[in-house]
Amino acid sequence: xxxxxxxxxxxxxxxxxxxxxxxxxxxxxxxxxxxxxxxxxxxxxxxxxxxxxxxxxxxxxxxxxxxxxxxxxxxxxxxxxxxxxxxxxxxxxxxxxxxxxxxxxxxxxxxxxxxxxxxxxxxxxxxxxxxxxxxxxxxxxxxxxxxxxxxxxxxxxxxxxxxxxxxxxxxxxxxxxxxxxxxxxxxxxxxxxxxxxxxxxxxxxxxxxxxxxxxxxxxxxxxxxxxxxxxxxxxxxxxxxxxxxxxxxxxxxxxxxxxxxxxxxxxxxxxxxxxxxxxxxxxxxxxxxxxxxxxxxxxxxxxxxxxxxxxxxxxxxxxxxxxxxxxxxxxxxxxxxxxxxxxxxxxxxxxxxxxxxxxxxxxxxxxxxxxxxxxxxxxxxxxxxxxxxxxxxxxxxxxxxxxxxxxxxxxxxxxxxxxxxxxxxx
Numbered sequence: 001x002x003x004x005x006x007x008x009x010x011x012x013x014x015x016x017x018x019x020x021x022x023x024x025x026x027x028x029x030x031x032x033x034x035x036x037x038x039x040x041x042x043x044x045x046x047x048x049x050x051x052x053x054x055x056x057x058x059x060x061x062x063x064x065x066x067x068x069x070x071x072x073x074x075x076x077x078x079x080x081x082x083x084x085x086x087x088x089x090x091x092x093x094x095x096x097x098x099x100x101x102x103x104x105x106x107x108x109x110x111x112x113x114x115x116x117x118x119x120x121x122x123x124x125x126x127x128x129x130x131x132x133x134x135x136x137x138x139x140x141x142x143x144x145x146x147x148x149x150x151x152x153x154x155x156x157x158x159x160x161x162x163x164x165x166x167x168x169x170x171x172x173x174x175x176x177x178x179x180x181x182x183x184x185x186x187x188x189x190x191x192x193x194x195x196x197x198x199x200x201x202x203x204x205x206x207x208x209x210x211x212x213x214x215x216x217x218x219x220x221x222x223x224x225x226x227x228x229x230x231x232x233x234x235x236x237x238x239x240x241x242x243x244x245x246x247x248x249x250x251x252x253x254x255x256x257x258x259x260x261x262x263x264x265x266x267x268x269x270x271x272x273x274x275x276x277x278x279x280x281x282x283x284x285x286x287x288x289x290x291x292x293x294x295x296x297x298x299x300x301x302x303x304x305x306x307x308x309x310x311x312x313x314x315x316x317x318x319x320x321x322x323x324x325x326x327x328x329x330x331x332x333x334x335x336x337x338x339x340x341x342x343x344x345x346x347x348x349x350x351x352x353x354x355x356x357x358x359x360x361x362x363x364x365x366x367x368x369x370x371x372x373x374x375x376x377x378x379x380x381x382x383x384x385x386x387x388x389x390x391x392x393x394x395x396x397x398x399x400x401x402x403x404x405x406x407x408x409x410x411x412x413x414x415x416x417x418x419x420x421x422x423x424x425x426x
Contacts, residue, residue: 004132005036006135013052019333026408027411032134103181111145140193144163160191162192167197221407222336228329243277245322251282256372257323271298277304321346326348327368345397
């Protein structure tokens with residue numbers, strides 16, 4: 001019999017996004033004889049941007065555009081497929097605002113569209129209903145509901161359905177509508193949920209008690225791509241080289257980083273080199289702010305970087321610190337990448353960041369409401385801490401990555417769990 005895996009993503013392997021899967025896919029391909037990916041939010045114009053193993057097939061979805069919100073409001077369109085699944089919790093939350101009622105309609109139609117796309121793959125023979133099958137939703141969202149409904153359609157109640165959970169699909173308060181539809185129904189019916197952090201697992205257990213047996217933390221991981229070249233930080237160092245990686249959005253607080261660097265210019269004679277990777281609508285405003293506030297620092301906005309470009313940068317350029325002022329995080333994959341190269345992280349305490357930034361071990365954890373002054377002081381203490389303390393941070397960063405975020409350790413363990421669930425059906 002052929003072991004099949006259906007992986008439902010948002011964008012991967014098309015366009016940009018979900019870069020974390022670039023390491024995991026090789027392990028999945030080794031474990032399953034057939035892997036089929038459906039990128040639910042990519043239409044037929046999507047560009048395949050990531051290389052896939054030969055046993056992996058990828059298909060685009062049938063996404064809705066933002067205009068659907070208005071259409072749903074005007075016409076009352078709502079997928080009948082999901083309305084019967086609403087629990088008391090969902091009904092109360094959904095009725096709290098027009099935005100949530102409208103979002104449920106959008107969510108329901110997205111689910112129905114993805115369900116239809118997958119059903120057609122079975123009709124075309126891409127997937128077989130008679131062979132071992134595991135359904136893996138990369139998000140704990142509409143794609144997980146589509147997978148659960150597919151299991152019902154196939155009338156194979158023992159097909160394992162599992163999902164990862166990250167940030168916007170996990171923390172309701174961080175979602176724009178502050179509402180994640182059908183979460184109690186998903187948790188009741190799914191076989192397992194794997195939050196990417198212990199903080200995420202604790203949140204689910206507290207928010208939706210009674211499902212702790214199904215919730216198990218599973219860290220993501222990055223491959224070992226080598227070590228970052230560096231000179232010892234401390235007396236006589238020629239510059240402080242700072243990297244940040246984030247979309248240019250308000251909650252990422254890039255403006256606060258600029259203000260912190262402006263203050264740091266006054267606190268040290270050391271030249272500051274800041275490189276930022278990430279794109280977004282705030283770029284013009286941030287460039288203008290940097291030009292206005294930074295007089296001695298060199299800085300650059302490099303735009304969106306592929307994994308290959310970013311890892312190549314870390315291999316070739318000395319980076320002394322990875323810096324984040326973001327208030328909206330799960331457990332940042334970008335920080336895992338930095339740690340793997342032995343680069344210490346200075347970051348604001350947000351989401352599950354404290355699981356990867358161990359204060360005094362892998363970097364420096366700043367208070368959640370840190371000001372630009374606090375960030376500048378953190379960087380200044382790094383500069384003035386001495387070569388021995390800094391070298392210990394670099395070693396601590398690499399050691400923590402090896403212990404907790406090494407792809408070669410995390411993904412085989414996770415996939416062994418998937419295979420054991422698949423084998424239980426037969």
